[in-house]
Amino acid sequence: MxxxxxxxxxxxxxxxxxxxxxxxxxxxxxxxxxxxxxxxxxxxxxxxxxxxxxxxxxxxxxxxxxxxxxxxxxxxxxxxxxxxxxxxxxxxxxxxxxxxxxxxPYLPDVARLELALRHSYHAADATPVSPDALGQLPPDTLPHVTFTFAPSVRIIPSTFPLRDIWWSNTHGGDIAQGAQAALITRPEFDPTVDALTPRQAAVAQALMSSEPLGHALRHGGAGFDLGPLLGLLLARNAITSLKT
Known part of the structure; x- marks a missing residue:
């Protein structure tokens, strides 16, 4: 047989x-x-x-x-x-x-984060924009700018303090209260995990979906401060091009 x-x-x-x-x-x-x-x-x-x-x-x-x-x-x-x-x-x-x-209950989100870390590690390399690239654009074009992100970038939203849960179990430290997304980037050789607020995560996800900056900012709600998010994305070499 x-x-x-x-x-x-x-x-x-x-x-x-x-x-x-x-x-x-x-x-x-x-x-x-x-x-x-x-x-x-x-x-x-x-x-x-x-x-x-x-x-x-x-x-x-x-x-x-x-x-x-x-x-x-x-x-x-x-x-x-x-x-x-x-x-x-x-x-x-x-x-x-x-x-x-x-x-x-947060176990699935932790698994998503760990899975994303592996995929980020094996993602293709990409050349980031210069830190002052956005500042070089004419101010009237900024609402229409779209961002291209490195293949290694991932965002894992969560209703739990996800990044701190992961960090506490890998490096030690306290866990914050409230929802916290995880931003995964690969600025050099190994992936890095940073915390994002839900509003920051919503804006970043909109930008990753190619929404123009002006539209993406609406996801952050009234009074949203783009500066800290943009500074983090640039510092982590997450953005590879800007298009108007």
Missing amino acids: ITTQSEFRAALMDPQQPPPEGLRNPDGAQATKRFDVYRNNVAVSLTDALEAAFPVVHKLVGTDFFRAMAGVYLRAHPPKSPLMMFYGDDMPDFLAGFGPAQSV
Whole structure:
């Protein structure tokens, strides 16, 4: 009997399934023990990959919980690519619907942040604009300026103090009260995480969606001060071009 790839994959990811009928030992007997060892090794390797990809999630829930959760996850979401550096793309949505994790309500957002850090790290390089680029434009054109951002830039909004939760679990320190978005940039070799207020995040997301500056500022509400946000984006080499 010939075993198809789909049969092999299904059995590999489900410990309740018997080994595929087509897998045989040299003596012709079904390769049950050998397949069980291989299946276990695959599960351990994928779990290790998830631990490496989501270290703060791992820290927040503990090793036993994480490994049990990973066992459920990897069977529902087997790898789509041989590149393990991107394994776990479905983890935030999985956590949002995983009942035992609901006692840590910010866990999906932490996973989104950690996933974004990986994608930022592997994003293409880009040349930033000079810090005074906006100041060189005629004042009457400023409301119509659109921004282009480096491929490494990510914004993770949250109703929790997301950046501080991540920072406290990676570097230590206190956690602020209230909502806080995470701005991920890569000013040099490694990604950096900064805190944004909800209003700053809304304006930055509008700019990343190519809304002109004048329109984007409306998302910040009355009295919004663009200076701190713009200064941070320029300091982090997040902006690569300005168009009028």
